[in-house]
Amino acid sequence: MLSISKKMYGMNIKQIFFLEKDIYPFDSRIDLVGITQSIIPLEGLIPIETLQKDLTKNEEELFSGISKSTRKRIKQVQTNENLQKIILTEPSNQEILQFQNFYNQFAKKKQTHLCNPYHVETLKLLRDQQALIITKIKDVHQQQTLCYRVYAADGKRAMPFYSVSHYRLTHDTHFRRLVGNVHCLLIWENIIWFKNRGYQIYDSGGLTNNPNIRNFKLKFGGEIITEYSGYLANSLLGKAALRIRKWKLATKNRGE
DSSP: OEEEEEEETTEEEEEEESOOSOOOSOOTTOSEEEEEEESSOOTTOEEEEEEEEETTSOHHHHHHTSOHHHHHHHHHHHTOTTEEEEEESSOOHHHHHHHHHHHHHHHHHHTOOOOOHHHHHHHHHHHHTTOEEEEEEEETTTTEEEEEEEEEEOSSEEEEEEEEEOGGGOOOHHHHHHHHHHHHHHHHHHHHHHHHTTOOEEEOSOOOSOHHHHHHHHTTOOEEEEEEEEEEEOSHHHHHHHHHHHHHHHHHHHTO
């Protein structure tokens, strides 16, 4: 389990990852509790599907659990000498901001949520607990980062917060294919890296309803598990914040 604390709009917020036991009652000084992937179905949390690989299996079993087409993609770039694999176990503030800049270029192109200062603070707080792992692959010939994966990791479970590549920034089909294959390689290299450090679970970070993303994750194999995520109010201020959040989400979904 991991937990971080921060302030936002005058509220004391605690974010908990991978909750494995009931921790009621919460500290009365906390206004809002965010829960990411609890195995316990606490009242107020929403059930989500996630995909988990058992890292106690040997490397051969883990690789054979990946779809044939994805294994082929990994092998196509596995011996590419231009690729540099980088794993940051204690990323600096500058390295976190470099990731933010890379991610936000992708997010603007895709018209999705940006990695904003609130999210950067979360990454820094996890880093300060030695619970943030940033991985990437660079093309050393072109001096270009091709893809990133950013994990919350507690020594038992590793879960990607962010997964991003820049294949959308070009119409070059060869480059897009290369980046897609390199991203598959990065996932596989990360799985083995966590396994070799005694981790037990490699978590997909949730299965979405987007068929392309869902199918991509499923190709890496594993077991579909139901866990629970969401926000719990612990004060009147927290309850008001959740009502506002619910209203904003409803307004956005209606396209207003």
